[in-house]
Amino acid sequence: MNFMDYIAAAPEMTLLGLICVVMIADLFIENENRIVTFWLSMASLLVTGVVLFATAPEARTVVFYGAYVSDPLSQVLKLGAVALVGVSFLYARDYLRANDLHKGEYYLLGLFGLLGMMIMMSANSLLPMYLGLETLALSMYALVAIDRHNVTSAESAMKYFLLGAIASGALLYGISWVYGVTGSLQFHEIAAALSADPGLNNLPLWFGLAFLIVGIAFKFGAVPFHMWLPDVYEGARTPVTLYLATAPKLAALALLYRVLVDGLGGLHDTWSTMIMFIAVLSILAGNFIAIAQTNIKRMLGYSTISHVGFILLAVYTGTQEGYAAALFYTLTYVVAAAGAFGIVILLSRRGYEAELLSDFKGLNARSPWFALMMLFLMFSMAGVPPFVGFLSKLYVISAVLEIGGIGLAVMMVLASVVGAFYYLRVIWYMYFEQNEDQAVLQASTETRLVLSLNSIAVLALGIVPGWLLALCIQVIA
Amino acid sequence: MLANYLLSFLIWFPIVGGLGLLVIGDGGDTHSSQAKLMRVAALAFTTITFLASVALYLAFNNAEPGMQFVERAPWVEAFNVWYYVGVDGISAPLILLTTFITPLVVIAGWDSIKSRPAQYFAAFLILEGLMIGVFSALDGLLFYVFWEAMLIPMFLIIGVWGGERRVYATLKFFLYTFLGSVLMLVAFIYLYLQTGGFDLFGFMNVSIGMTAQKLIFLAFLIAFAVKVPMWPVHTWLPDAHVEAPTGGSVILAAIMLKMGGYGFVRLSLPIVPDGSAYFSGLMIALSLIAIVYIGFVALMQKDMKKLIAYSSIAHMGFVTLGMFLLWSIAADTGAGLGMTGAMVQMISHGLISGAMFLCVGVMYDRMHSRQIADYGGVANTMPVFAAFMVLFSMANAGLPGTSGFVGEFMVIVASFKANFWYAFLAATTLILGAAYTLWMVKRVLYGDVANDNVAELTDLNSREFIVLAILAASVLLVGLWPAPLVDMMNTTIEQLMQQIAQSKL
Numbered sequence: 001m002n003f004m005d006y007i008a009a010a011p012e013m014t015l016l017g018l019i020c021v022v023m024i025a026d027l028f029i030e031n032e033n034r035i036v037t038f039w040l041s042m043a044s045l046l047v048t049g050v051v052l053f054a055t056a057p058e059a060r061t062v063v064f065y066g067a068y069v070s071d072p073l074s075q076v077l078k079l080g081a082v083a084l085v086g087v088s089f090l091y092a093r094d095y096l097r098a099n100d101l102h103k104g105e106y107y108l109l110g111l112f113g114l115l116g117m118m119i120m121m122s123a124n125s126l127l128p129m130y131l132g133l134e135t136l137a138l139s140m141y142a143l144v145a146i147d148r149h150n151v152t153s154a155e156s157a158m159k160y161f162l163l164g165a166i167a168s169g170a171l172l173y174g175i176s177w178v179y180g181v182t183g184s185l186q187f188h189e190i191a192a193a194l195s196a197d198p199g200l201n202n203l204p205l206w207f208g209l210a211f212l213i214v215g216i217a218f219k220f221g222a223v224p225f226h227m228w229l230p231d232v233y234e235g236a237r238t239p240v241t242l243y244l245a246t247a248p249k250l251a252a253l254a255l256l257y258r259v260l261v262d263g264l265g266g267l268h269d270t271w272s273t274m275i276m277f278i279a280v281l282s283i284l285a286g287n288f289i290a291i292a293q294t295n296i297k298r299m300l301g302y303s304t305i306s307h308v309g310f311i312l313l314a315v316y317t318g319t320q321e322g323y324a325a326a327l328f329y330t331l332t333y334v335v336a337a338a339g340a341f342g343i344v345i346l347l348s349r350r351g352y353e354a355e356l357l358s359d360f361k362g363l364n365a366r367s368p369w370f371a372l373m374m375l376f377l378m379f380s381m382a383g384v385p386p387f388v389g390f391l392s393k394l395y396v397i398s399a400v401l402e403i404g405g406i407g408l409a410v411m412m413v414l415a416s417v418v419g420a421f422y423y424l425r426v427i428w429y430m431y432f433e434q435n436e437d438q439a440v441l442q443a444s445t446e447t448r449l450v451l452s453l454n455s456i457a458v459l460a461l462g463i464v465p466g467w468l469l470a471l472c473i474q475v476i477a
Numbered sequence: 478m479l480a481n482y483l484l485s486f487l488i489w490f491p492i493v494g495g496l497g498l499l500v501i502g503d504g505g506d507t508h509s510s511q512a513k514l515m516r517v518a519a520l521a522f523t524t525i526t527f528l529a530s531v532a533l534y535l536a537f538n539n540a541e542p543g544m545q546f547v548e549r550a551p552w553v554e555a556f557n558v559w560y561y562v563g564v565d566g567i568s569a570p571l572i573l574l575t576t577f578i579t580p581l582v583v584i585a586g587w588d589s590i591k592s593r594p595a596q597y598f599a600a601f602l603i604l605e606g607l608m609i610g611v612f613s614a615l616d617g618l619l620f621y622v623f624w625e626a627m628l629i630p631m632f633l634i635i636g637v638w639g640g641e642r643r644v645y646a647t648l649k650f651f652l653y654t655f656l657g658s659v660l661m662l663v664a665f666i667y668l669y670l671q672t673g674g675f676d677l678f679g680f681m682n683v684s685i686g687m688t689a690q691k692l693i694f695l696a697f698l699i700a701f702a703v704k705v706p707m708w709p710v711h712t713w714l715p716d717a718h719v720e721a722p723t724g725g726s727v728i729l730a731a732i733m734l735k736m737g738g739y740g741f742v743r744l745s746l747p748i749v750p751d752g753s754a755y756f757s758g759l760m761i762a763l764s765l766i767a768i769v770y771i772g773f774v775a776l777m778q779k780d781m782k783k784l785i786a787y788s789s790i791a792h793m794g795f796v797t798l799g800m801f802l803l804w805s806i807a808a809d810t811g812a813g814l815g816m817t818g819a820m821v822q823m824i825s826h827g828l829i830s831g832a833m834f835l836c837v838g839v840m841y842d843r844m845h846s847r848q849i850a851d852y853g854g855v856a857n858t859m860p861v862f863a864a865f866m867v868l869f870s871m872a873n874a875g876l877p878g879t880s881g882f883v884g885e886f887m888v889i890v891a892s893f894k895a896n897f898w899y900a901f902l903a904a905t906t907l908i909l910g911a912a913y914t915l916w917m918v919k920r921v922l923y924g925d926v927a928n929d930n931v932a933e934l935t936d937l938n939s940r941e942f943i944v945l946a947i948l949a950a951s952v953l954l955v956g957l958w959p960a961p962l963v964d965m966m967n968t969t970i971e972q973l974m975q976q977i978a979q980s981k982l
Contacts, residue, residue, distance in 0.1 A: 364593075364596075364637075368502060368596070372499065375629075379629060384625055384626070384628070384629065384655075385621065385622035385625045385626050386622050386626050390622070390625070391553070394556075394618075394662070394666070395556075397662070397663065397666055398556070398666045398669065398670070401663070401666050401667060401670060402670055406663070406667075409663050409666070410660070410663060413659035413660065413662060413663055414656070414659065416659060417652060417655050417656045417659055420651070420652060420655055421648070421652060424632070424648060424651060424652075427632075427633075427636075428636060428644055428647075428648065431633060431636055431637050432636040432637060432643065432644050432647075465553055465555075466552075466553055466554055466555065469553065469554075469555035469556075470554070470555060473555060
């Protein structure tokens with residue numbers, strides 16, 4: 001171990017140090033000054049982001065005896081996660097203050113979760129991967145329960161915890177089988193062991209692989225391990241849902257990519273079939289069940305499931321294009337998801353949760369600007385050009401067609417048409433219905449500004465996608 | 478220098494204007510001076526766009542078979558997508574139609590739009606730019622982006638400013654057309670993987686096996702047949718037309734339906750000629766069903782907008798018939814006639830159906846009813862209006878001297894060369910079209926004044942008069958002197974016919 005090792009892990013260590021500072025500082029902050037914790041957290045994120053930039057690796061660097069990797073992929077994912085957590089904090093602030101939930105815990109747990117995600121993104125071995133995952137998961141269980149007097153929040157937190165613990169157990173069980181067969185926990189050694197001895201590619205390994213995939217699918221919320229997702233999305237307070245729905249998806253992608261591609265890439269023939277079934281089921285179930293929802297958070301939950309299906313199908317291809325498409329899809333999807341939940345938060349106010357679809361009725365009369373922003377976000381999620389959601393779907397479909405999956409491609413586009421219906425319903429409520437709720441939207445200037453930029457980003461990225469596509473391709477290659 | 482960017486100007490100028498209107502807004506008050514300013518701005522933007530398109534017409538070289546005003550710049554390098562636009566003799570007339578109709582729609586909506594005028598006009602401006610984009614895109618993905626993006630403003634126009642069942646109608650419109658076009662996207666991606674880019678000329682030059690050609694043709698067919706619309710995927714159109722505000726109906730009938738026909742000419746025929754030949758019998762059959770069966774359906778309508786909507790489907794049947802006749806005609810006897818007829822029919826139908834919907838809009842603004850039964854003897858109280866409506870109805874029925882005659886006549890002559898029975902069935906439209914249109918005219922305009930509401934009607938105001946007069950003049954111009962229009966298309970169509978004749982297997 002040498003000094004260079006610490007440089008590669010500097011962002012995580014910086015973040016951990018800053019979290020400790022914020023945590024101690026928060027103890028001495030009176031409730032009415034809780035805003036200081038917010039600004040300290042934002043400053044921590046900023047510093048972490050700067051350190052990330054400063055320590056950007058030229059090439060793939062593996063440190064800490066092979067347990068930890070710093071490469072362009074982890075860099076991009078970490079930057080995305082830091083930015084998304086910052087945006088979540090900003091959108092959450094006004095809501096939490098208005099609902100007497102403005103406690104330091106939201107920010108602290110959010111930062112701890114981020115630390116977990118960053119460790120997952122840089123894990124080069126199954127053990128740090130698992131540790132990062134648990135750091136993230138424990139923070140999220142607590143975050144969901146942050147409003148402990150709220151029965152639905154508490155219930156969904158408990159459900160999330162129980163199911164999450166089972167999934168972690170499955171993952172750990174799978175890890176032990178993989179370790180037993182290949183004799184290593186490190187991804188590159190697993191890959192080397194597999195290519196050295198093709199005989200390992202056999203039933204015991206497949207058995208372990210199945211458990212790994214269960215764990216991964218649970219973290220993504222893919223069918224049939226999706227049961228927790230709509231309940232948690234609905235039960236958690238909206239800022240928590242916003243947090244859950246954005247950055248952790250990037251961490252889940254890292255988990256998927258590191259384990260299945262870096263580690264078990266040699267087993268592509270085996271896992272691709274499993275992934276394909278999960279993906280197809282997610283796309284179909286997500287889109288069809290979302291139609292029946294009346295709660296927008298639940299609806300967006302099912303919509304997430306269908307988007308996860310697209311991401312998984314991109315990975316299923318096993319090609320460079322597919323992996324780049326999965327990365328592009330995830331990065332652009334979380335931007336749209338952050339905006340959509342941001343608007344749900346914007347419509348809420350003290351003692352009033354705007355979480356029913358009908359709360360969107362007549363938004364165009366109340367605020368033409370944010371109705372337009374939500375229109376951008378919904379059309380982007382539906383995959384209608386010129387918004388970026390179209391390009392990300394196009395990329396995935398193109399990658400799938402490239403390996404000859406015409407049937408899958410047709411299924412994807414037809415499912416998108418089904419999906420279009422429930423996104424259009426939001427627009428229908430906003431534009432074609434009369435408003436029952438006349439309240440003026442309350443939000444600080446910076447929230448309005450960032451939320452607008454966030455929503456315009458889905459249009460801007462759709463029109464000028466070149467740099468992000470190039471980045472994704474470069475990162476994967 | 479300016480000519481190098483003329484097409485981009487035509488596409489982006491209205492879109493930028495529309496976004497400007499959207500951002501500034503009307504302050505929530507229809508009668509405020511700000512709302513008035515927005516109306517004037519909308520008219521200014523569309524008029525300038527029209528003048529720019531006149532410049533395009535003047536600079537257009539009829540003798541050039543290829544693309545003109547070409548602009549090409551890389552857009553998404555990862556997919557080899559280009560911002561690649563240009564016009565030829567097929568797209569230029571349709572662009573002129575678009576820029577010609579949109580200002581009229583703005584004038585027609587001047588004070589009949591009571592709520593959110595700024596958003597209304599913004600939607601039309603953005604729609605105009607996107608439609609011009611569809612007609613000028615030469616890159617498959619660019620084409621698709623414009624094609625789909627166009628649905629968004631139309632979805633809102635029908636949904637926000639439409640009639641009673643607007644939500645049902647607009648969702649049906651969106652989902653039908655979206656479903657139609659996604660399969661086209663799969664076909665585009667397939668072609669992209671074959672050619673390494675989305676360039677339409679690349680698609681046209683690559684050789685494709687017969688099975689793939691058939692599948693691609695079917696994927697395109699679903700997209701374009703929904704748009705045209707062809708029987709049996711036409712059911713969204715009557716709903717959309719009936720519920721849309723007047724301006725929306727006009728744009729829908731006059732321009733958006735033409736995109737289906739344009740798609741066949743620009744994509745299906747040159748990219749998959751063998752697939753098109755294989756399915757030409759099916760296409761002719763569907764077109765004839767549209768002409769005859771939908772003609773009968775139109776006869777039975779009680780709602781004026783529905784009647785015109787069905788008549789649109791029947792008239793668009795001529796477009797698809799004219800396009801797919803060419804394999805039934807010996808090449809030396811002028812197979813291009815059907816194609817030319819189809820193109821002229823598209824322009825002419827754009828003018829006539831737009832005018833018919835505007836006429837219904839004039840009556841609807843006064844009576845708030847589209848039911849034929851609520852009218853009767855309108856000619857007594859609105860004589861000037863009645864004169865215009867009779868002219869447009871005659872044109873709709875294909876009276877010689879109006880634009881409606883030219884295209885239909887060409888297509889019928891071409892179908893005679895192909896098969897007597899094709900011509901026989903196609904020619905029934907002369908009877909059916911006259912029957913449903915003139916019967917409606919008789920019930921609405923003539924006879925005694927039917928009720929007190931009709932007795933209180935006031936004739937056209939100057940704004941309505943100008944719009945209808947301009948349309949009447951253009952209908953007569955194209956009818957009496959179609960040569961400039963046909964000359965514009967001829968070279969391109971000749972070249973297209975040669976291209977289609979070559980097998981790509």
